[in-house]
Amino acid sequence: MKKVNVVVVGATGAVGQELLKILNERNFPINNLKLCATSRSAGTSVEFQGCRYVVEETTPESFTDMDIALFAGGKASLEFGQAAVERGCVVIDNSSNYRMDPEVPLVVPEVNPEDVKWHKGIIANPNCSTIIMVVALKPIYDVAGIKRVVVSTYQAVSGAGKEGIEELTAQTKAVLEGLEHSPKKFLHPIAFNLIPHIDVFQDMDYTKEEWKMVKETQKILHDDKVRITATTVRVPVYRSHSESVNVETERKITAAQAKEILAKAPGVIVQDDIGNNVYPMPLFTSDKDEVFVGRIREDNTIDNGLNLWVVGDQIRKGAATNAVQIAELLLKYNCLMR
Amino acid sequence: MKKVNVVVVGATGAVGQELLKILNERNFPINNLKLCATSRSAGTSVEFQGCRYVVEETTPESFTDMDIALFAGGKASLEFGQAAVERGCVVIDNSSNYRMDPEVPLVVPEVNPEDVKWHKGIIANPNCSTIIMVVALKPIYDVAGIKRVVVSTYQAVSGAGKEGIEELTAQTKAVLEGLEHSPKKFLHPIAFNLIPHIDVFQDMDYTKEEWKMVKETQKILHDDKVRITATTVRVPVYRSHSESVNVETERKITAAQAKEILAKAPGVIVQDDIGNNVYPMPLFTSDKDEVFVGRIREDNTIDNGLNLWVVGDQIRKGAATNAVQIAELLLKYNCLMR
Numbered sequence: 001m002k003k004v005n006v007v008v009v010g011a012t013g014a015v016g017q018e019l020l021k022i023l024n025e026r027n028f029p030i031n032n033l034k035l036c037a038t039s040r041s042a043g044t045s046v047e048f049q050g051c052r053y054v055v056e057e058t059t060p061e062s063f064t065d066m067d068i069a070l071f072a073g074g075k076a077s078l079e080f081g082q083a084a085v086e087r088g089c090v091v092i093d094n095s096s097n098y099r100m101d102p103e104v105p106l107v108v109p110e111v112n113p114e115d116v117k118w119h120k121g122i123i124a125n126p127n128c129s130t131i132i133m134v135v136a137l138k139p140i141y142d143v144a145g146i147k148r149v150v151v152s153t154y155q156a157v158s159g160a161g162k163e164g165i166e167e168l169t170a171q172t173k174a175v176l177e178g179l180e181h182s183p184k185k186f187l188h189p190i191a192f193n194l195i196p197h198i199d200v201f202q203d204m205d206y207t208k209e210e211w212k213m214v215k216e217t218q219k220i221l222h223d224d225k226v227r228i229t230a231t232t233v234r235v236p237v238y239r240s241h242s243e244s245v246n247v248e249t250e251r252k253i254t255a256a257q258a259k260e261i262l263a264k265a266p267g268v269i270v271q272d273d274i275g276n277n278v279y280p281m282p283l284f285t286s287d288k289d290e291v292f293v294g295r296i297r298e299d300n301t302i303d304n305g306l307n308l309w310v311v312g313d314q315i316r317k318g319a320a321t322n323a324v325q326i327a328e329l330l331l332k333y334n335c336l337m338r
Numbered sequence: 339m340k341k342v343n344v345v346v347v348g349a350t351g352a353v354g355q356e357l358l359k360i361l362n363e364r365n366f367p368i369n370n371l372k373l374c375a376t377s378r379s380a381g382t383s384v385e386f387q388g389c390r391y392v393v394e395e396t397t398p399e400s401f402t403d404m405d406i407a408l409f410a411g412g413k414a415s416l417e418f419g420q421a422a423v424e425r426g427c428v429v430i431d432n433s434s435n436y437r438m439d440p441e442v443p444l445v446v447p448e449v450n451p452e453d454v455k456w457h458k459g460i461i462a463n464p465n466c467s468t469i470i471m472v473v474a475l476k477p478i479y480d481v482a483g484i485k486r487v488v489v490s491t492y493q494a495v496s497g498a499g500k501e502g503i504e505e506l507t508a509q510t511k512a513v514l515e516g517l518e519h520s521p522k523k524f525l526h527p528i529a530f531n532l533i534p535h536i537d538v539f540q541d542m543d544y545t546k547e548e549w550k551m552v553k554e555t556q557k558i559l560h561d562d563k564v565r566i567t568a569t570t571v572r573v574p575v576y577r578s579h580s581e582s583v584n585v586e587t588e589r590k591i592t593a594a595q596a597k598e599i600l601a602k603a604p605g606v607i608v609q610d611d612i613g614n615n616v617y618p619m620p621l622f623t624s625d626k627d628e629v630f631v632g633r634i635r636e637d638n639t640i641d642n643g644l645n646l647w648v649v650g651d652q653i654r655k656g657a658a659t660n661a662v663q664i665a666e667l668l669l670k671y672n673c674l675m676r
Contacts, residue, residue, distance in 0.1 A: 227639035
């Protein structure tokens with residue numbers, strides 16, 4: 001198999017570290033690897049497959065002779081994305097910077113792999129909550145069509161990066177010891193609390209996170225007629241996002257049919273054995289690449305209704321795994337730029 | 339004001355203790371107070387308004403000469419409810435034993451106070467999640483009618499009593515110290531986890547807790563045409579249940595109208611000032627009697643849609659406060675049995 005040159009931008013953060021772990025696990029065919037980050041992290045070193053790599057500060061020249069750039073997130077792709085493309089390097093961008101750009105494919109490999117083919121240099125990795133939901137919805141969409149989705153999320157602190165994780169730990173300890181601990185990363189205390197506010201407020205008083213779940217899902221499914229309304233909530237869980245998803249399909253499917261369809265679907269594991277108290281829980285889905293679906297029930301308040309409980313590791317399938325899968329599609333479809 | 343004889347059954351548990359606190363706070367006109375519990379707790383003593391009361395084991399004779407019996411929960415009302423009624427004592431029962439009995443009113447004082455009047459000795463206090471939701475829904479129901487509700491809950495561990503609270507603390511400490519801690523009260527670990535399973539599984543794979551939210555809401559509103567579908571989830575929060583509530587009304591109301599209506603509604607506090615990051619959070623609604631509503635948004639995926647985020651202390655408004663309010667109605671409407 002052809003080996004390619006890969007640069008990871010933002011290599012020292014939570015998603016960057018996970019990208020390296022997954023490139024290794026999936027044995028991605030790397031020729032040269034380069035690790036980049038902001039000047040703050042440049043100079044540190046990171047191990048990968050037995051070798052130590054010194055992290056470089058990202059510059060336009062970081063992309064010279066590289067085939068694929070995996071951007072972990074943040075503003076880096078705004079600053080360096082075009083420079084990478086100009087040098088013949090395909091950008092897979094985990095930030096939200098280009099997701100809604102009509103010139104940029106937004107790809108979940110289990111859902112719309114073919115969209116990789118029309119890229120013009122940049123491919124966007126969707127929002128974590130969106131990826132997790134759409135992997136579970138697509139098999140149902142294909143069989144029964146989807147009219148409307150009402151989703152409420154239960155999102156882990158690692159969605160806010162390493163600082164989110166550290167804040168949950170420090171704050172929880174402080175509460176248990178009866179000490180004060182002011183929020184830094186989150187706007188309010190997260191230990192033993194819920195915060196119904198993720199990302200900034202936008203149109204109609206929905207948050208950006210809520211609109212992402214609406215608009216990105218429609219773009220990935222190529223179907224603006226799928227109506228979605230979302231409420232996104234931060235919960236004191238370290239890792240894996242959970243979602244309570246109510247689906248109105250175009251055509252009736254029973255809970256039994258939905259289970260069967262989901263059990264056969266790529267990237268999905270059905271955990272739905274209530275007799276044995278089996279259903280997905282975020283503590284047990286972390287470090288896994290699949291999306292877990294359980295509590296599959298018919299919703300008899302409408303003609304064609306289903307309720308699902310969907311859980312997935314938002315750093316893996318919700319970010320890093322999905323990005324590496326897109327890189328694999330670039331090789332499979334032979335659509336690199338160099 | 340007439341003073342009455344009150345017996346609290348299950349006085350030593352979380353709800354029982356809260357009942358005493360609220361009887362005191364609201365200055366309920368008590369003549370004689372009697373505290374009862376199972377034989378396990380009998381003999382212990384509890385302070386109330388400066389006096390110490392020895393807890394007695396509940397027997398049929400516990401209700402002789404008593405006017406109102408507040409049952410905190412569990413099976414006690416099955417065992418002793420009829421005995422109380424036969425002795426002329428009105429039972430206000432926080433358990434689910436009689437809630438769906440057509441001979442028993444199910445009352446939320448802000449919603450259906452008049453139902454107290456037709457009691458035949460027993461009045462049921464609804465499920466905590468139901469009370470919190472229906473207090474927020476009723477003002478909307480009155481103005482715009484309600485067709486359908488899709489609700490996902492985020493329920494605190496204190497819904498499972500003192501043992502639930504202790505388990506969250508002990509387990510969280512253990513996790514932070516890297517120690518093992520097997521679940522006892524809950525079926526699975528609750529520290530830094532979510533459990534999408536509250537109470538036993540019933541019809542159509544919904545839990546009893548989910549069906550309670552459906553059937554009790556319909557009974558309280560006297561309207562079986564209101565369609566409700568629920569997903570109930572335990573979260574690592576000590577106190578106050580939160581609910582993401584999607585409402586389809588019969589007639590259009592805007593978010594602004596909904597805010598105005600809710601702001602004027604009894605027992606409701608609107609916390610919805612997103613410019614200042616104000617919305618209800620369970621850490622800050624505990625020990626309060628009101629139901630807090632925020633994130634009030636129009637849902638434009640349907641003609642008449644609203645999304646609400648509703649939070650309330652499930653031991654107070656969700657249990658003890660509601661029960662004491664029912665007792666107050668018994669005096670107001672003069673419908674005791676002795």
